[in-house]
Structure formats: C-alpha cells, structure tokens
Amino acid sequence: MNSRFGGRLVGPVAGVVLWWLPLAVAGAEPATANADQGTEPIARDVDFAVDVAPLLSRYGCNSGGCHGKASGQNGFKLSLFGFDTQFDYDALARQARGRRVFPAAPDHSLLLRKATGAVPHGGGARVDPQSEAYQVLHRWIEQGCPPASPTAPRVVAVSVTPRSQVLARDATLQLRVEAVYSDGSRRDVTAHAQYATNLDVVATVDDAGWVEARGQSGEAAVMCRYMGQVAVFRAIVPHGQSLSELPGFERRNWIDELAASRWKQLGLAPSPACDDATFLRRVTIDLCGRLPTVDEARQFLDDPANEKRSRVIDRLLDSPDYPAYFAMRWGTILRNSRLAGADQAAYAFHNWIKDQVARNRPYDEFVRGIVAAAGEWQDAPAINWYWQMRDDQLHQVTSDTAQVFLGVRLQCARCHHHPYERWSQEDYYGLAGFFTRLGRKSFGQPPPYYAAANPTTGETNPLTGKVPEPKFPDGEYARFSPEDDPRHALVDWMAQPDNPYFSRVLVNRLWGHFLGRGLVQEVDDLRETNPASNPELLDALARDFVAHQFDVKHVIRTIVGSGVYQLSSEPNESNLDDRQNFARFYARRLIAEVFHDATDQLCGTRTRFSGVSDSARAVDLPHEGFGSYFLDTFDRPRRVTGCECERSSGATLAQVLLLANSDEIENKIASGEGRVARLVADQRPVAEAVEELYLAAYARRPTDAERQAATAYVQSQDNQRQALEDLLWTLLNSKEFAFNH
Template sequence: MRSYFNALASITIATIFSCTVVVAADSTSPAKATSAASLDFQNEIQPVLSRHGCNSGGCHGKASGQNGFKLSLFGFDDRFDYEAIVRHARGRRITPSAPEQSLLLLKATGQVPHGGGQRLDPDSEGYQTLKNWIAAGAPASAPDSPRVIKLQIEPTQVVFKADQTQQLKVIAEYSNGERRDVTRQASFDSNLDVIAAVDEEGLVRVNDERGEAAIMARYMGQVAVFYAIRPHGDALAEIPGWTPNNYVDELVAAKWKKLGLLPSGPCDDATFLRRLTIDLCGRLPTSIEAREFLADQDANKRQKLIDKLLDSPDYPAYFATRWSAILRNSSLAGADRAAYAFHSWIKDNLAENRPYDQFVRGIVAAAGEWQDSPAINWYWQSRDDQLHTVSADTAQVFLGLRLQCARCHHHPYERWGQEDYYGLTGFFTRLGRKSFGEPPPYFASANVSTGEKNPLTGKTPEPKYLDGEYAKFTPEEDPRHALVDWMAKPENPFFAKVLVNRYWGHFFGRGIVHEVDDLRESNPPSNPELLAALTKDFVAHKFDMKHMIRTMVSSRAYQLSSEPTEHNRHDKQNYARYYAKRVIAEVFADAVDQATGSKTKYNNMSAVSRAVDLPHEGFGSYFLDTFDRPRRVSSCECERATGATLAQVLLLANSDDLENKIASGTGKIATLVKEKRPAKEIIDELYLGALARFPNADELTKTHTFVESLPADKQQQALEDILWAVLNTREFMFNR
C-alpha cells in the first residue's frame, strides 16, 4: 500500500508542477542539446520504449492506445511520443524532482498496477536511461539531432554446427557519420525458429531442423538481416550427375553445395507431362496426349512440349484466371459485362505475349469507357475507397510492397513511412470518373479529384517515387504514366522482381521470397543470386513473360521428382525436390470433368466453357467453393488457400454430384463400355485420363482381376468403383 500512496503523491506533485516540467522539457536551445547529448529523446529514449514493447501494436502503440496512453507504433513519430509522455495528462507521467517516482517508471517496473505487467527491472540499463533523462528535465531532441540512416549486423552469415551459438552485433550509422553499437537496444526476430532462434540479447542458437533462417534486427525504423545456415550435410564440391540445363540449375546447385543438399532424381515422363500441363494450361493431359508423349523417343520431347503448350490457347486462358483473381475482377462490383470484357482483355494480352510493362500500363493508366478500355474495371472494383485501395493494390501487386500499414504509421518491419505511402497515392489524386454507367468512363483529370489529405502536410498528397523525389506534372500530363515509366526502369528494384518471384512460386510451389508478394527487407529470399539472375534476364528480354516461363520450366530443377530422399527430406525452401501442391479449385473441377467425361454446365457460358474460363467468382458452385475458390476481395495470393481440408475429402468420397458424373450415361466409362472395349483397355484409359500414366503392374493386376471376377452386368459398376478410387488419391488431387 505504501508504494501505491507514493505513486499517488508523485502524481499530485507532477500535476502541481506540470508547468515547471513543461518549461524544462521545452528547453531545446543548442547549449541544452549539447550538454544532454547522451539523453537525446529520439536516439536514447525511443529505443528503450521499443526494446521493451511499450510502443508495440499489442500495447500503447495500437491505434487506440492503452488506458489513455498512446504512442506511435514502434516509435515512428518522435514528436507525438514526446508530447504524449511529457505534456499529455497534464504532465503527470514524469516527475523531474523525484524521477524514480515518475508514473512512467512505476508502471514499467510493476510498482503500481500495469496492464502490460513489469517491463523494466530497476537495475537495468533501460531503467537508468529513462531515470536520468527525466532527472535532466526530460529534454526533447534538438532539431539537428542525428538520425539513424542504416543498420549493419555482424556477422552477416554463419554456417552452424549442432549446438553452436552466435552472438550478433548491431551497428547503427547516423546521419552525422557516427557509428554506434546498439545491440542491447535492438529487437530481434527469426523467421524460422525451428531452424534458428534468437533471444532478446541477439544470441542465436540453432535447432534440429535443417535449412536457412533469417534473423531480423530492428532499431529505430531500420532493419538488418543475419542468415543462419544449418546444413543438411557436409559442404559439397560437386553435385554428382548434375548437368545444368540453364543458369537456373547452376544457381540452385550452388546453394545445394553450400547446404550439403543432394537433389532428388528427375521425374518420369508421365509426371512431367501432367505437371507441366497443369501448371501451364490449367488442365489435365488427354489420354491421347499421354499415349503420344510416353511413346515418343525424341530426346528433345520435353522442350518441344513446353513450346507447344506455351503456344496453345489453354495457356492464356488459364493465366487469365490467375490474373483475374489477383486483379480482383469480381462480380461484386455489379458490372457483369465489364467483368467479362476485362477477363477477355487479360487473356488477349497474354495470348499475344504483350510485354509485362505494357500489360501493367494498360491497367494502371487505364482510361476511357469499358467497351474500349476494359481494364478500367480494375478501378471500378475500388470505387468505394478509390484512392487508398488502388494505391495499396498497385504497391502489392506490381511492386511486392505491402504499404497499407504506412497509411497510418511507419511500417513495423520496413523503412516505409507515411510520406512514402501518400507519395504513391499522389499519382492517383487526379483520376476522374464520370457520373454515369457501371463502370463509368475514367479519365485523367486536370485537377485534383479527391478530397483526401496527407496527414503529415494537411494538403492533397503529392506524387513521390518510392525511395525517390517528388514529381510535378502539368494539367495535361497523366501522373499514372510517369508512375509506370518509373516502375519499368531496368534499375527499379521491385517491379520485375515481384513478377519473377510470383511466377516462380506458381511453378515451383514456393516463391524464392515467401510470400510471393511480400518483398520487404525483413523477408529475404532463400536464394538471392537466383532471384537477381532471373530478374536481370527478364528485364534484358524486355519483360517477355513467355521467355521467363520457358526458362523456369526448362530447368532441371523444375523437372525433379517430388519424392524426397534421405538427403533432402528436410528441405522446404531450396528446391532440392519438386514441392507437390494441391491443384487449385478451378483446375480441379475441370480435372474431375475431364477424368469422368461429364461436363459441368455454367450459366451464361458456352457449352464448352470450363471452370478456368469463368470471368469472375459469381458462378454458383459448391464444388469450387469447397476447394477454396477465392472471393476476389483481396489482391493477395494468400486469399487462395492451398491446403487440403476435411470438407474436400468428404466431398470426393460421398458427393452425389461426383457419383453422378462417374456413372453418367454419357460419361467416359459408359462410352467405353458401349464401344465394347476390353476391361484392361478401359482401365488404361482411366489411368491415362486422370494421372497421365498407365497403371503399374500391381495396380493393373488388382483392378483387372476385380473387374473380371464379377458377372458381365456388374463390370461397369466395378469400373466406376476403380475410377472413384483413382479420383480420391493424393496423386490425382495434387500436382506432383
């Protein structure tokens, strides 16, 4: 009770002398700043608050603050935080005449009730820093106080042995050239604790899992990354039997050598045919295609297949579906005809292999009526919050930057702040739209078309290139074209890289940066050299998407088996085997139709239309929804779930719809039986049509014996049971 009354007394004293506190704290003369250099609020106090979580999102840094006390998230706004501590609540949080009785310290040390519990030990360095600062009159930072401009971590990479530890050292570089060891003030996090964990002092300890973990050090809005490598085996001089097809194979092999990884062997022809056809065309190979490819003795047949599928109409049809989901081409906007037109526009651009920068320009700088410029539907999807949704989607889709956080505060894990966010929105402040039509015509206005204000300036946001300068435009110019010009520059560090990473993730099951559209410094690539080489090649070939795809799928790395070996069974990020992935909803629905020979009909679509041809998500289908068709309310790839669920298993096992497709009188089995095909031949057709391979000897013996053991009038049902069993295998559900 005594400590509680002492706290009340300190609050009373602070209130009575609040004017004195403010006067002392307001002293920012050069002499004062110089004499209290070691007590600078920005460089000494903010790090203490950040280190102990006081300004985190779960404490006083959240939007509404905590118990009447609010700080900027991770200390991005020094002036706001200084005012909150020293001036707000009539200055009751600090007591310069008795620093140890300051409410700020009593709460942090748990001497009075505190919802966040004890955060500081009275004997700690952080406590002494705060106490000394308060005793000095709680000085504010001088106007010319140096700022942290860069963070370095030492060492940058270590190859660990079992039970080895490594102490990290973090060096902050300041705008005045000073370098300071800030290890004890920095915060640390690991992206893969199962491989390597780090404590609050920066001591890294490896665990049993093998691979590579990135340890992030954060201090004053800057980030540095340390790589902890836990090899799978001894470092290798060579990969036995590995002959690269292209530079992709050279760079993945270089990483395997460092990690002591040996890759799985190559996949067989049937697996490659099915894998590539699904990944490129969003469908299964037909039984005829499978027979021909398996019988082909040409040593170059895989490369010929790649070229053939890339030139087929199925490639643009499938990738139009993927892009329509990313660009949120949705029925929710209520413009059905425009959604059809936008989907067709995307497909046509992919079919003619329009360079990626021109494809993006057609979207970001779209103008006119939807009949002539279907891509304006991208803007119409965001009409309820046009400025901010479009800015956030542009950053995430085309730059791989998730800037939404920076709308209100400094990004918690990046260098981006409100100035960067509102600088990007500045390119869209003159986007105008007419008052008729759904969607209405869009145009580049000569005047500002939004009432939105930049909270930092109180003025309309002005265009500013990320990591660059502000830009000025005449009323006749469209700032959006300048934005695309900047994005498409060869030296732009984001634009080409995020597209390369997105496509790599599509074909290999995991992005070189994971997630594929989150290219922040604190989320480093698993193979930086590979990502850099792919990006350089993509830019050098004038953003040729087919060239990029051909390079990826022509590599030996893409053609590895998905079966793990004792040498790579723990590999989850370095592509020493192919990472099997569940077939996405639209492709899986079409696969079931194709394997059973029973076509699903979709309203307002032609009789031959497949699920991958649907322009938006508004076509009712319990099957598609169960297999996680995205609702297209987000531009994030994460909206499309990739895991298998119990509902999906039950649907395949018990669905009347699936049973009816298998037993359809016009389906594959009924047709083959009517043609009086032998049971063995029908079984071959079922396996070829679903799995792109013939049944193996054991499968053929069991299935054929099962059918032949039954009376003639029961054999069709037996064949239906075999197809049902095939459709319920992991091999059918997954692309492997």
C-alpha cells in the same frame, strides 16, 4: 534467460547512459565510460531521441500489443516501434496535461511509477528502479524533459555482425548490432535492438541477440531492428556436408547452375529428374490448368524424340489453354469480380487479360494497360480494376499497386511505419499521390474513368493535411502539369531496367506458380527482412526478364525448361527437410478450378455453368459469381484481395466427402455420357479400359502390378460397368490425382 547473458549485457547496458558523450563529442573509447563512475553518472544532458526513445522500444512500450497500437492503451499512445520521435515526445512530456512526468520530483512521475509497477500497470513492472534505464529516464525528467536536440546525431543505419553464418544444427551464436549515426560514429546497440526470426524451426533469437539453431536445416533470416533501421542476419543450417558435385543432376539451362551452387553449399542432393508422364502432367497443369488428354499422354509417352519436353512446352504455350488459365490467375489477384455489380465489365476485363496473355504482350505494357487505364469500359476494360475498389479507391489502389506490381506490402504504412522495413507513411502517401487525379463520370456501370486536371479525392495525407503528392517509392517527389496523367510516369518508373521491384516480383510470382513456392515467400512480399532463398537466382531471373523486354513467355520457358522444374517430387535422405531450395519438386494440391475441371476430364463429363457458354470450364469463368458447391468447397477465391494467399491449401471434411461420397461426383462417374459408359459401349477389353483410365487420371500407363490388380478386380465383378466405375472412383480419390507432383 538473463542469467545466461549476464556477462554480455554489461557493456551495452552501461553504454546506454554513458557512451554517448565521450564518443560523440570527444571520440573517446566507449569503454572508458562505466556505470561505476557512480555519483555523477551522466556527464552530459540526456537526449530524448538518443537515450529515451530507444527504451520505449526496448521495454516493449510501443509494441503493437501495448501503447503502440492504433488506439493506444489506456489513453497513452506511442508511435508503433518508435518511428515517430516527436509524437512520442509529445505523448510523454505534453499530453495528459503533463502528468506523466514531474520534473520537481522525478520519482513521482507517472512514467516511472507505471514502468516500475509502483502503481498498477497493465504491462506489469517493466523497468528495474536500480537499472541504468531508470536512471536515464529519471535524469531526463529531472532536466525538465527537454525535447530531442535537433543537432544530436541520429541513427541512419544499423549493421549486424556476422551478416550470415553457416551453423551446425545445434550451434549458437551471439550477434553484434551496431548503430551508425548521422555524424559517422558507431555504437554497439546489441542489447537495445529488437530481434525476430522468420523461421523459428531453423533458428531462434532472443531479445539479447543470441541465436540458436533448432535442429532443422534450412535458412532463417534474423531481423535486427533499432530506431527504425533494420539489418538482417542469415543463419544457414546445412542439410549435410557441403558437396563438391551433384551426381546425376542434369543441367538444362543456367537456372540449374545457380540452383546447384546453392545445393552444394547446403549439402542438398537433388532428387532425380521426373519421368516423362509426371513431366507432361505437371507442365500441362501449370501452363494450361488442365490434365493432359489421353491422346496427348499416349503421344508424348511414345514419342522417342530427345527434345520432346521442350517441344511440348512450346506447344502448350501456343495453345489457347495457356491464356485461358493465366487470365484466371491474373483475374483473381486483379480482383476481377462482379462484386461491384458490373458483370459485363468483368467479362470484358477477363477477355482483355486473356488477349494480352495470348499475344504475349510485354509485361510493362500489360501493367500500363491496368495501372493507367482510362476511358469507357468497352475500350479499356481494365478500368474494372479501379471500379472494383471504388469504395476505398485511393487506398486500395495504392496498396494493390504496391503489392501486385512491386511486391511491397505497403498498406501497413498507411497508418504507421512499416514494422520490418524502411517504408514510412511518406512513402505510402507518395505512391497514393499518383492516383489522386483519377476522375470518373457519373454515369455508366462502370463509369468512364479519366485523368483529371485537379485532385478528385477528398483523402489527405495525415502528415501534411493536404492531398497526397506523388513521390516515387525510394525516390523523389514528382511534378506534373494538369494535362499529364501521373500514372504513366509511375509505370515508366516501374519499367526502368534498374527498378528493383517490378521485374523481381513478376519472376518471383512465376517461380512460385511453377515451383509451388516463391524464391521469396510469400511471392508478393519482397523485403530485405524476407530474403530470397537463392538471391542470385532471383536477381538473374529478373535481369534476364529485363534483358528480354519483359517477355513473360521467355521467363516461363526458362523456368519450366530448367532441370530444377523437372525434378522428381520424391524426396531423398538429403532433401527430405528441404522446403526452401527446390532440391525436389514440391507437390501441391490442384487448386479449386483445376481440380473441378480435372474431375470432369477424368469422368468424361462436362459441367454447365449458367450464364456462360456451354463449353466454359471452371478455369474459363470470368468472375467468382458462378454458383458451384464444388468450387466453393475447394476454396475458390472470392477475389477480394490482391494477394495470392487468398487460396488456402488446407483440406476440409466437406471436400473429402464431396469427392468420395457424393451424388454430385457419383453422377459424373456413372454419367451415361461419361468415360466409363463410353468404354463399355465401345466394348473395350478390360485391360484397355484400365489403361485409358490411368492415362486420363495420371497421364501414365498402369504398372504391371496395377494393371493386374485392376483387371482382376473388374473381372471379379458381375457388373463390368460398375466395376470400372469403382476403379474410376479409386483413381479420383487417390493422392496421385489430387496433387500436382
């Protein structure tokens, strides 16, 4: 690729050696310095932090596959992506008894001989001996490897130009990245920054900052990183010409306005609104984790009222199935499990969540009940959250708190600076500092938890060698007296109206639940380098959530009441490729528990799980420990992480064989207490039986053609009951059944 960039590289590459002094000291034009000035190429001392450290990133020396990984490479370890200048200095100049550098004869330094491939190097020849970079390293060694000057300006920010651009499908673009230094000066570091795209089917970027659209429409975020600072360029490749209006799109609330302006910009025409049957099935699955009953479907389809969709939303939200389903979803990411061997606590925590959801407890209070849980499990079942993580409590709780409640994947920062973000080890241990005084008694399963006066953990912050001290993410260190429980202060901080994480991750999580994909995807990975597909919409949802005192039902009502949620899943020409902007509903497979219960519901049967009441469905199970081949085959989460991504949507052979060819399902289809048996016993006419089966499976009546074909099939068979079973098998094995669409 380099030949293509020959011209563009000249300026910045020359700059690495020469621009600094004139700019920093004299403020002169960088262009006046040039490599051609030859014999006296460097008019000032090379600085380790300014000149040398960036080269370690540029040549990939400190990447995760090489010397940046936790174990280093061949005894030589650098900080990952160069976040720790002092560490890297020690590694180069001091460790290995200084044999990596040889000031008396710089060319013989191991650093240069390895980097140029003069001696065998696992990473090959990385640096050309004729290059400016080589001269910088050479000069630094010659100077006696001075450490970074404490007064030399440091990079405090980077910026990218342009920040976003609408690109044609085959367009290319050169980015320009500038570093901003602590003295206010700016440098072009385009050639030295590292680049990565989050969606390479939309746009790729090479290591010189050259962006190419790849033919697929959508929006890609290109991360530009230099010396630990990050800027993001957004490449927008529209689906078509921008639109001035969206004919046929019915706006139901303010969400639709914000979505519509995005679609217009991107040239996306939304699919039409879905029909009533699809809406009822969709909203019942999403709110209650079950299919509509035949009666519900009939009533809804036959209801002439205009406002019936909003009425059914309210009815479902007030039904016991809504808290049952959301208790299961929360229980999964809150790791409510019996892994730690406390069944009774898992039941209690499950019921506690269900009760919180049923009463629509404000979200901040719900979170407080978990994060600041203390007491005996009977009174504070949420201590099971801590107990499940007890083997590695401080770290698991820290990373789960960050991920589940703040949408920040902070766990990388336990060992190294977050590779894409500003989060450092200091931030990680600062958050951990809120959990260091959590004590637990030595009796009970689980034991009582309490806020101790002094640290109860033996873990230390490797940066200080001391017990981690509480520091608000992005903020100040906090001091607490022995009688305080720092965890309450953490929740107070979360619940402040301007907290940028707390409300956004919740509304994004809910959006992902209902729309099949977060505005930010994954739903718990909010960061500048992973931007929302519609930032205005995410902000508005978060603001609205705060303005309504963290009322979760209010957010849900707003989302499912929107026209966006009620679009058809059928794509049109314009939105077929859309995977980010919700211009159609994204169909998705029923998750394990819902699929299981839907199968029972359609067959008219009930599964009895051992150790729980006979009426408990799969969504009612409080933990993962109830044996079920069906649930395991459909990838029921093991509840071992706080991540929504534990569920996989990939189909497996075993799943299909189970549905299409198993005694387990066949026994449900043909059950003597099942739907078909009842239809036959009631001597229902074939047409009615067919209609009921369609309503039970799809919440819709069959079309005329379907009715005719199905009826003809049943009548062609000698054994009516078997024929209806065949029809039921067919519905159960159809995509329309397996998907929420």
